Amino acid sequence: MHEFSGFPEAALDFYDDLEMDNTKTFWEAHREVYATAVAAPMKALTAALADEFGDAKIFRPYRDVRFAKDKTPYKTHQGAFVAKGPSTGYYVQVGAPGVRVGVGYYEASGPRLASIREAIVEQRRGAELEDILATLTSSGWELGGDRLKTSPRGYDADHPRIELLRHKSMTLGKAYGFEPVIHTPELVEQVRADWRAATPFVEWVQRHARA
Template identity: 30%
Template sequence: MSFYKLYDFLRDLDKNNSKEWMDENRKRYHEVRDWYISWLNEMDAKLAQVDKDYYATPGKKAINRINNNLMFHPEKPTYKDHFGAGLDKAPDTGDFYIHLGLNESFIAGGFYRPSSKILTSIRDAIDYNGEEFKKIINKKSFKDMFGGLMEDDMLKTSPKGFSQDHQHIELLRHKSFAVSHPVTQKEVQQEDFQERVISVYKEMLPFRRYLNKAITV
């Protein structure tokens, strides 16, 4: 089994996105899923060696459901066009997420569109010591790997309680505090992909630690 077969399965599923097709190909789906879970188990063990505070997350717990939530998004197809998995999944902490999809594959982390309570805590931390956060995200190796913070649905003005001329106003306008590192299907299928994931994890660690600390203070 390999990532090639995982993408191959997703291509076929994309062309036949129905419960009928999935029922006929259930065995194939479980073979792909089980293989990916065992790969995630290996990744879990390797990341635990990299980070003393790593939160052990077995592959079965890490992997996301392939079914779309049609109750809230009835317009979506029955199944997703990707396999998603979150490692280092301690409760109430920022994500470390691996997304392997047909249209895009990436490794991401932080807080994507968090609750207003979490967002307030992060903004308070930036208000208190935004210079430390800027040092992390302006580091050359960080910028090379992630480009910068995701600019997702930013505020046009200042958030409540902060002035327009706040020294960190550009950061405070963010509604998501997340970063993403794109990978191609070809890169995912290379033998050193686990090493790639580890290097992204390491580069992201100070960023995620800052945010996790922000929401516990």
């Protein structure tokens, strides 16, 4: 395993071109670029973080198009995910817009979502989550996730945390974009620091998302 030395410019160029020509012909002609500029660095990056966060799943580059209207065959980014619970954990990706990190839960079953909402409603646990999110969003993280347009059934629309209760999934993301650090070995410590900072959110979800 090679040590992580950064994502080369070729990785971003590869995805920039793939967005314009998402075909098997292009992919086969640039397979080696993907392997050396994208896949190998991502494997090295996640390996360098595994001692603290755990082993990552590096996603396949192929899209599942069986039930999709969009039949383009390849993903336009390379992602990796460290699971800490069902659909919950740490994320990093590289694509044409550069590098991005994330944390949170990207889906929740009915019982898990109900237990998360129960915690949000309860004053002590809900206030703890608000404090965690306020700290992270004030330092550059963006709150995202799928949300209901209306209040979830059974919850008061006037509840002080109704915006959080509308979430069906809840994620925090941070973009590094084209910052020079993404092309250097120092990206490992950048991701490590941001994942560490966001760990209180991951741990809050782990404690309260009961199956």
